[in-house]
Amino acid sequence: MNSIPSLDIRRFDSDRDTFVQELGSAFQEIGFCSVSGHGISRNLIQEAYKAVEQFFALPLESKLRYQLKGKAGARGYTPFEIETAKGHKYADLKEFYHVGREIPRDSKYAEIMPANLWPEEISEFREKIYALYESLDHLGNRILSGLALFLDLPGDFFENKVDSGNSLLRLLHYPAIVQDNxxxxxxxxxxxxxxxTLLVGAEEEGLEVLAKDQTWVPVSTNQDEIVVNMADMLQRLTNNVYISTSHRVVNPTGDKARKSRYSMPFFLQPNPDMCLDPLDCCITEENPCHYSGTLTSFEFLMQRLRDIKMV
Known part of the structure; x- marks a missing residue:
């Protein structure tokens, strides 16, 4: 694999059958693709990045005002070197800020989906960041529709399963690395x-995907593409028909290491009570069920948050 497939999502309307086949095949074989023609304006993305950079430039004591203690980083600020990838000894070199879905505070999900925190120091933060959140949520739903069609499910299969989803827009800052090795x-x-996951900012160097031959392949896109990758909940739900692929962000070398890196992944999650038992259509004689026990998406999330030391 030299690169990930690039797909123009406008073909979902103009050439749906072919687009759906290419999309589904990408997630069967690689678990990654890039999407162009998504309609999210470059201006909105640039304004969101400006707000992100302004937030992370604040003094630490200001950023810590937006750390929501006891909520596993569900909303607001998570400081540098906290999250640790599953199975790894050393914490990641990053700090981040989570923005989630705005839901009524009398919702049945309110206890496990906290209200957002909005930095008072940056006037356009809420407007620009939540506009991007909603745009990525809409794009993600279109992609899910294509993935459902590939499985011979109705195109609206996921609609009532993600309409109150605990999706997160993660605003990521990888600070300059000032110490070698x-x-x-x-x-x-x-x-x-x-x-x-929908990633805004993959034109920056550093993202790598693990290919089937166990080599790491750098991923870079042009500035108008958004990288989309399969994640573990959908791998489980589809009984490994779609694959969740390992990826990483490597440290740059030389002068590039002395510069910050920013990105904005959108983690599209289902409603907290959605059952993740493998779908009947994905269990066959050739592909028997790989999972036992019943898990909701919230139970799955909490298991994984413990694995990465956020809980």
Whole structure:
């Protein structure tokens, strides 16, 4: 594998059958693709990045005002070197900020989906970041529709399963690395927890995907593409028909190591009470069920948060 497939999502309307086949095949074979033609304006993305950079430039004591204690980083700020990839000894070289879905505070999900925290120091933070959240949520739902069709499910199969999903927009800052030969990595090898991830900012160097031959393949895109990858919840739900692929963000060398890196992954998650038992259509004689026991998406999430030392 030299690169990941690039797909124009406008073909979902103009050439649906072919697009669905290419999308499903990408997630069967590689677990990654890049998407163009998504309609999210470059201006919105740039304005969101500006707000992100302004937040992470704040003094630490200001950022810590937005750390929500006891909530496993569900919303707000998580400081540097806290999250540790499953199975790894050293914490990742990153700090981040989580923005989630705005739901009524009398919702049945309110206890496990906290209200967002909005930095008072940055005037346009809420407007720009939540506009990007909603745009990525819409794009993610279109991609899920294509993935459902590939499995011969109705195109709206996921609609009522993600409409109150605990999806997160993660605003990521990898600070400059000022010491050579550190054992930590910006993001050690891992698979994502959720259904699918949409990554804004993959034109920056550093992201690598583990190919089937166990080699690491650098991923870079042009600035108008969004990288989409399969995650563990959907791998489980589809009984490994779709594969969740390991990926990492490696440390740069030389002068590039002395510069910050920013990215914005959107982790699309189902409603907290969605059952993740493998779908009947994905269990066959050739592909028997690989999972036992029943798990909701919230139970799965909490298991994984313990694995990465967020709980």
């Amino acid at each position: 550190v054992p930590n990595m910006r993001a050690a090898a891992h698979e994502d927890i959720n259904l699918i």
